[in-house]
Amino acid sequence: MGSMGSSPGHAAGGEAETAPFDHRKGPRRRGDTLHNAIFEATLEELAEVGYAELTMERVAARARASKASLYRRWSSRAELVADAVRHVAPSRDELPDTGDVRTDLLALLRYAASWLSGPAGEAARGLIAEALRDPELTKAVRARFIESGSDFVLDILRRGATRGEVRPGALTPRVAAVGPALLRQHFLIHGAPVPDEVIVEIVDDVLMPLVRSNP
Amino acid sequence: MGSMGSSPGHAAGGEAETAPFDHRKGPRRRGDTLHNAIFEATLEELAEVGYAELTMERVAARARASKASLYRRWSSRAELVADAVRHVAPSRDELPDTGDVRTDLLALLRYAASWLSGPAGEAARGLIAEALRDPELTKAVRARFIESGSDFVLDILRRGATRGEVRPGALTPRVAAVGPALLRQHFLIHGAPVPDEVIVEIVDDVLMPLVRSNP
DNA sequence: ATCTTAGAGTACGCCGCGTTTCCTCGCACC
DNA sequence: GGTGCGAGGAAACGCGGCGTACTCTAAGAT
Structure with a gap:
């Protein structure tokens, strides 16, 4: 299945001091849990930097989620924000x-x-x-x-x-x-x-x- | 001085149908004339694609001006638009x-x-x-x-x-x-x-x- | 225990940004 | 009428976000 590709060098043993926590190894959230974590991150971004500076990358990073996870659920920043705001309706x-x-x-x-x-x-x-x-x-x-x-x-x-x-x-x-x-x-x-x-x-x-x- | 660079091929005699017209050689506008041309381009872009899709690059291209000329006058898209709209006040x-x-x-x-x-x-x-x-x-x-x-x-x-x-x-x-x-x-x-x-x-x-x- | 799904991380090409470089025109001044 | 200089045009740059693809793996289902 697929080429092996170059192994990403799985951080042999060394402690990831700067690494923000790798959810590939750690507890990986799914479904509603992840959903809510993304909403929370979105609302925090809104409050901190405002809508204009809010980016999918920033939200993903803050929620420690991947961009792909965001785009799987919302096709645009606007939809994500509109959805997140429902939580504070x-x-x-x-x-x-x-x-x-x-x-x-x-x-x-x-x-x-x-x-x-x-x-x-x-x-x-x-x-x-x-x-x-x-x-x-x-x-x-x-x-x-x-x-x-x-x-x-x-x-x-x-x-x-x-x-x-x-x-x-x-x-x-x-x-x-x-x-x-x-x-x-x-x-x-x-x-x-x-x-x-x-x-x-x-x-x-x-x-x-x-x-x-x-x- | 300086490298000659590749000559841009000054469209010898042929009609420049796709060529955007090189104002380095042609009539070069200045001051108010250029100012107004940029305003016009801005208003046309606003009407055609709306504010969200309006970019400095698009306006510059439509006005056949350089981005540098735009930034020399306005420090942001918002300022340019606000200024251009004054013309239709x-x-x-x-x-x-x-x-x-x-x-x-x-x-x-x-x-x-x-x-x-x-x-x-x-x-x-x-x-x-x-x-x-x-x-x-x-x-x-x-x-x-x-x-x-x-x-x-x-x-x-x-x-x-x-x-x-x-x-x-x-x-x-x-x-x-x-x-x-x-x-x-x-x-x-x-x-x-x-x-x-x-x-x-x-x-x-x-x-x-x-x-x-x-x- | 195995299979499937979904999430994490990474890399990619694209585009607009805002700036800088280099060349060239137009204008004013002499 | 030449000449110098300031302003304009084109192009290229690094940056960062976009949206997608690919690999690996943890979590849940069977």
Whole structure:
């Protein structure tokens, strides 16, 4: 089977002091274990050097995996990052229903802002620039970064409408998208963290006047 | 002095169909002429292959300039693009004062949308991802892509306020930024062109309810 | 125990980067 | 009208990341 090739000189006996640990000999990870290790490395790279400097080589090296293992799972940097970010996706369970639209909106936007301040934010900035070239990636980015936000706003507004706080005409996807869009816009242009005053302004100067039912 | 090197074969008499034309011998452009030729090539590349695929090598080749000439003027792709886009900056003179806030807003957003559909839009998508790494670039991007829009909205709102159409509380930079932000957001996520229904929705479902004085 | 799969490590060719070298043109100055 | 010099054009360089291929081997399945 195949030519023997030159033997790679299996490091006879010598201790590999600089060698970062050879997983050919050591415990070799597979399946989900490896998957998660790569995700972790990806998120660390995102946080440390940002999306622009993140390379497949760096991620592979940090995860002590081979590039081939990465390409077996993801065909591009963008897909890897989009997938890795799912692991830090915000869970909507953490957001309470306080019975007050303004309080709910503030809590939601503050939560989203803190999420953007992590690796997910770095990912978002880079992915937005690349997503439109690939329909699959477009879908993934929209689902992970865009839609969840306005869905949740719509829930808040609906609850507010049943209490009479919110005018019925404001229960549209377009209106629900305003808050998250303004927050994202600020993050994209000014970076993280988003100052709390900005969030309060978005809620008090834009969202509340927009959705409040007339006195 | 120096080795003669192999003569590049100065295409004796024959037409240089594939030969890119040797500007060492031909008319050699300088200063502004060359500057503009590079800008033109940059904008064409933006329109054809987009920001992600735009490389210094491609621009240099298309402009029939040397990479050295490019790097003598701009230290990075981002700076070149940001500078080139200034040449297609929208002029606010084209926007009339119709005496009606809704009409003015529609005209402004439609104009901005058409601008985003050109090379400037491609540039915006890429630059936003890179701008924050460089303070100079950040300033340039904000000035060229962000601030001009809301400045103009504020003018429209001010005129509307003097007519009583617009409630005074809406005359804030934050409110003025909403329209352009929503438009940009849609463009970044869904690409060009922005359907006219989206613009109408932004104006009728968000901006007008937000700024209209109470009846 | 054997077979199969999947991962680690390495090397390869390609391309864009950003720089440098060498030559040549165009311009200003005399 | 010659001449010097600064700017431009082409080409080559080393570097690094890409994406792939190949070898060897550990881990799991049968």
